[in-house]
Structures are given as C-alpha cells and as structure tokens.
Amino acid sequence: MTKNTLVLIYNKLYKSFGPQHWWPAKTKFEVMVGAILTQNTAWGNVEKAIASLRKENLLSPQKLLRLPLRHMASLIKSCGYYNVKAKRLKNFLKFIKKKGGVAKLFKEDPFVLRRELLEVNGVGEETADSILLYAGNLPFFVVDAYTKRILYRHNLIDKKADYAHVQKLFMDNLKRDADLFNEYHALLVKVGKHYCKKKADCGNCPLKGV
DNA sequence: GCCCAGGTGTTTC
DNA sequence: GAAACACATGGG
Numbered sequence: 615m616t617k618n619t620l621v622l623i624y625n626k627l628y629k630s631f632g633p634q635h636w637w638p639a640k641t642k643f644e645v646m647v648g649a650i651l652t653q654n655t656a657w658g659n660v661e662k663a664i665a666s667l668r669k670e671n672l673l674s675p676q677k678l679l680r681l682p683l684r685h686m687a688s689l690i691k692s693c694g695y696y697n698v699k700a701k702r703l704k705n706f707l708k709f710i711k712k713k714g715g716v717a718k719l720f721k722e723d724p725f726v727l728r729r730e731l732l733e734v735n736g737v738g739e740e741t742a743d744s745i746l747l748y749a750g751n752l753p754f755f756v757v758d759a760y761t762k763r764i765l766y767r768h769n770l771i772d773k774k775a776d777y778a779h780v781q782k783l784f785m786d787n788l789k790r791d792a793d794l795f796n797e798y799h800a801l802l803v804k805v806g807k808h809y810c811k812k813k814a815d816c817g818n819c820p821l822k823g824v
Numbered sequence: 825g826c827c828c829a830g831g832t833g834t835t836t837c
Numbered sequence: 838g839a840a841a842c843a844c845a846t847g848g849g
Contacts, residue, residue, distance in 0.1 A: 636830095653831040659847060660830090694829090694846040702832085738832050758830055803830055811828085827849090835842070 616770060617787040623768075623824055624794075627801035630820035634800035637748040641665075643716050644674060645749040650703050651693045651742050662692040675716065679707045683712055702736025709734045720750045728754065739777045747799070753792045755784040756799040760806025767810065 638657075639645045644664065651660045666689045667673050672681060681689075687700035709730070713719050719727065724746060731742040741758070746754040757780045765771045771780055790795060809819035816822060 649830090653830090654829060655831085655845090656829040656847070658829095662847090691844060695831090695844045696846080698832085700842050736832065740831065744830080756830080760830075799830085807829090829846100829848095831844105833843090835840105837838105837840080 616783060619768070619770060619824065620784065620787050621690065623821060624788075624798050624801070625762075626820050627805055628797065631801055633797060634804060636786050636796055636800040637679050637744075641673075642720075642749040644673060644715075646706070646745050647673070647678075647703065649744040649748070650706060650736065650802070651690060651699055653695070653699070653738075653741065655694050659693045663690040666690070675707055678703065679711060698736075705735050706737060707799050720752070724750070724752045724754070739781075743781070747792060747795055751792045753785075753790040754793050754794050755788075757781050757784075758799075758803065761799070761802050763810055764802055764806055764821070767816070768821070770815065 615807055637645045637648065638661075639648055647667075648660055648664060651663055664673070669677070670689065672678055672689070678686065683700050683704060686703065687696045690696050690699060690703075693699065710716060710719065713722075713730075727750075728746060731737050731745060734740065737745075743754040743756045746752045747756055757777050762771065762775065762780060765780065765783070766773055766775075771783070784795070784798070788798075805820065809815045809821075
C-alpha cells in the first residue's frame with residue numbers, strides 16, 4: 615500500500631543519507647528569495663547570487679524593493695534567467711509589503727496564504743510550497759521533478775500525474791509534520807541527484823528493490 | 825560542445 | 838487544454 619511504501623522509502627533514504635539540513639539560509643526572508651531564484655537552477659548558482667546581494671547589504675524586503683530592476687538583475691546574474699527572476703522577485707516583494715511584512719505573512723490561514731502566493735506572477739506550486747514549508751515551517755509537501763521521477767520509477771504514480779495529485783499522496787499518507795516533510799523532500803532531491811538521472815544508476819540506488 | 829539544474833508564464837496548435 | 842517555447846548561467 616502507498617502509505618507503507620512512502621514510509622519505507624523515507625526510512626531507507628534517511629538511513630542512507632542522514633539529515634540534509636534544509637533550507638541552507640540565515641533568515642525566513644532569505645529562504646523565500648532563494649525559493650524564487652532556484653527555479654530550474656542549480657543551488658550553487660543561487661548561493662552566488664544571494665552572496666552578491668548580501669555583499670551589497672541588500673538582503674531585506676525594503677532594500678530590495680527600492681533596488682532598480684536592472685541593478686537587481688545584474689546582481690543575481692549567476693543564477694540564470696536573471697531578467698525574469700528579478701521581475702518575479704519584485705512581484706513577490708510587493709506582495710510581502712502588501713501583507714505588512716514577513717512576520718505577518720505567516721500569521722494568516724496557511725491555505726489562504728498558499729492561494730495568495732499562487733496569485734503572485736512568478737510563484738508556482740513548488741515555489742509556494744517551498745516558501746510555506748521551509749520559511750513558514752508549515753506542513754505542505756514540496757513536489758519537484760525528482761519527486762515525480764522517483765515515484766514513477768517505483769510505479770506509485772502515472773507518468774503524467776499532476777502536482778496536486780502527487781502532493782496529495784504524501785499529505786494523505788504521512789503524518790502532516792513540517793519537520794518530516796522538510797527532511798523527506800530534501801532526501802528525495804538527494805537521491806534523485808545521485809541515483810535517478812539514468813536507468814543505469816538504479817543498480818546502486820538505496821531504493822533498489824522497493 | 826552538450827546536457828542539465830530544488831520552474832513558471834506565455835504562446836500556439 | 839495540452840504541448841511547445843522562452844528564459845540563461847555555471848558545472849560536469
């Protein structure tokens with residue numbers, strides 16, 4: 615059954631890789647900035663972009679909101695899609711301002727907040743859930759390309775299963791616990807990176823036989 | 825030089 | 838509606 619399989623997968627991954635210590639960031643705000651900048655991008659490139667913002671002492675909602683779009687784009691160049699992402703980050707910053715700041719953001723109903731995040735142009739489902747889980751410590755499961763690939767390989771989902779379906783699988787079959795969801799998603803990324811790129815990698819995968 | 829990376833929005837059939 | 842396309846740097 616799905617429930618037992620999902621727990622089994624988690625246990626195997628945790629035993630193989632241990633805690634992943636996500637999200638590597640200093641503040642909630644930094645997590646949220648990273649969530650937007652890391653869209654379809656290697657994390658190492660995002661770290662460079664965040665480092666350049668920090669170097670200029672610009673890592674606050676107010677300062678970034680005042681920063682001209684072109685300047686922001688040049689500072690985050692290393693993470694790719696820099697023009698698009700500068701615009702998306704601006705949209706998100708305006709949203710934070712409208713909500714009265716980062717702290718107030720997470721005081722409202724989580725499901726309402728999720729719906730509002732999705733209305734921000736540039737924030738899709740994965741980014742919204744990453745913000746809710748990794749910045750807000752709220753139990754929303756983050757689904758990404760790795761998650762789908764791994765579940766598909768283990769015949770737990772159809773190839774064209776959509777985001778909501780996959781998320782529901784985790785949220786309906788596991789205890790809704792932010793720490794669990796945090797670790798689980800990070801572990802899926804870990805195993806996906808190292809063992810799930812090609813079929814041939816499956817031979818050494820910790821999930822072999824599951 | 826080619827492929828991919830912790831996606832999303834827009835355009836096109 | 839879904840499929841195709843645009844967005845772009847840096848590491849393997």
